[in-house]
Amino acid sequence: MTTLRVKIWRGNENEEGEFQTFDVPARENQTILDVVTEVQRVQEPGLSYRFACRVGVCGSCAMTVNGKPRWTCRTHINAVAKDGEITIEPLRNMPVIKDLTCDMTEFFQKWQKAGGKFDGTITRKDPVATLPPSDLKRQKADAGIECINCAVCYSACDTVNWDSDYLGPAALNRAWTLVNDERAANRQEVLDKAIGDSGCSSCHSQGNCTAACPVGLSPSQSIHGLKRMSLLSFLGKGI
Amino acid sequence: MAISNKNARGHTSYWASIGHRLSGLALAAFIPFHFLVLSLAVNDRTSLDGLLSLADQPLFKIGEWGLVVLLVIHMAFGIRVLILELVPWRHGKDGRTNLVWVGVIAAIMIGIYFLVRAF
Numbered sequence: 001m002t003t004l005r006v007k008i009w010r011g012n013e014n015e016e017g018e019f020q021t022f023d024v025p026a027r028e029n030q031t032i033l034d035v036v037t038e039v040q041r042v043q044e045p046g047l048s049y050r051f052a053c054r055v056g057v058c059g060s061c062a063m064t065v066n067g068k069p070r071w072t073c074r075t076h077i078n079a080v081a082k083d084g085e086i087t088i089e090p091l092r093n094m095p096v097i098k099d100l101t102c103d104m105t106e107f108f109q110k111w112q113k114a115g116g117k118f119d120g121t122i123t124r125k126d127p128v129a130t131l132p133p134s135d136l137k138r139q140k141a142d143a144g145i146e147c148i149n150c151a152v153c154y155s156a157c158d159t160v161n162w163d164s165d166y167l168g169p170a171a172l173n174r175a176w177t178l179v180n181d182e183r184a185a186n187r188q189e190v191l192d193k194a195i196g197d198s199g200c201s202s203c204h205s206q207g208n209c210t211a212a213c214p215v216g217l218s219p220s221q222s223i224h225g226l227k228r229m230s231l232l233s234f235l236g237k238g239i
Numbered sequence: 240m241a242i243s244n245k246n247a248r249g250h251t252s253y254w255a256s257i258g259h260r261l262s263g264l265a266l267a268a269f270i271p272f273h274f275l276v277l278s279l280a281v282n283d284r285t286s287l288d289g290l291l292s293l294a295d296q297p298l299f300k301i302g303e304w305g306l307v308v309l310l311v312i313h314m315a316f317g318i319r320v321l322i323l324e325l326v327p328w329r330h331g332k333d334g335r336t337n338l339v340w341v342g343v344i345a346a347i348m349i350g351i352y353f354l355v356r357a358f
């Protein structure tokens with residue numbers, strides 16, 4: 001295979017557009033982001049897409065590749081190309097701005113709605129809090145903490161697709177880390193938000209989010225944790 | 240434009256939730272018929288006896304077998320959801336998605352048992 005056939009969605013904010021096909025030289029070591037960058041640098045300077053770190057840290061480069069949301073800077077062509085063909089679309093469940101870029105405002109607003117803001121119990125003048133790694137709650141928080149805000153899980157989630165108010169896997173995963181964070185002052189408040197309207201109870205337990213998360217987090221695990229806590233708090237057991 | 244998500248599905252727990260849902264829908268579609276037959280016991284004994292004599296027909300038995308299998312699938316996948324939600328996970332990729340296979344195997348075993356008993 002010397003050439004890749006790359007179909008890229010070209011569209012506007014009104015969801016109008018079409019796929020445009022580009023032939024890109026196949027190389028030994030090539031990520032999806034490399035291919036998109038090559039198209040933009042060499043063939044179509046008007047192509048819009050987003051990236052920053054190129055090493056899987058910033059979470060800005062996610063796109064839908066061959067029908068699955070992925071972090072494109074860490075996705076090797078060989079892992080996804082089918083007979084030398086790749087189809088690249090923007091992420092799902094968010095309004096498209098242009099081509100492969102989408103508006104993530106609502107995605108991040110939902111983090112706030114789910115109580116995602118950290119509110120500490122101490123100030124910077126106090127000594128740093130000690131967090132023993134052996135602590136069970138800390139381990140639960142740690143399991144979900146490495147989220148890079150890429151919205152891959154949010155794009156894969158069919159429940160967000162059916163119910164645009166649903167807070168979604170990433171925001172609820174964040175809420176779960178805070179509910180388990182001994183340093184957070186507002187844990188009950190976060191829990192109330194996460195189990196409120198369009199919160200964790202809307203999740204259908206299908207697990208697309210966990211299957212898709214590129215850094216190996218399990219939003220399903222976090223959401224089920226919240227569901228369990230919501231039952232316990234209904235039965236009168238505080239957090 | 241509808242952005243494709245087809246390859247984000249198709250993992251084990253996706254099929255479990257599809258199996259759970261479809262078996263639930265099929266059972267829900269059967270319930271009105273079930274109540275109709277039950278109501279005959281009160282309202283129309285002769286038609287009920289007629290229907291019950293049909294119960295020995297092979298086709299009817301196969302229908303019953305289908306119902307039993309659907310019930311087992313629905314119950315097993317429902318229990319799976321309860322285990323997912325109520326029993327704390329050990330880690331993020333907890334092997335409990337494999338409970339799908341427990342449900343499938345239970346449905347096959349009980350299905351075979353029912354068939355052997357029925358004929």
Ligand code: SF4
Pocket residue numbers: 153156157158159160168169202203204205206207208209210219220223
């Ligand atoms: S498990 Fe819940 S949050 Fe994850 S994809 Fe499914 S519905 Fe969405």
Ligand code: SF4
Pocket residue numbers: 146147148149150151152153154169170173212213214215216217219
């Ligand atoms: S949970 Fe995973 S897929 Fe979702 S935003 Fe965070 S890193 Fe991305």
Ligand code: FES
Pocket residue numbers: 051052053054055056057058059060061062071072073074
């Ligand atoms: S460019 Fe930063 S995660 Fe891909």
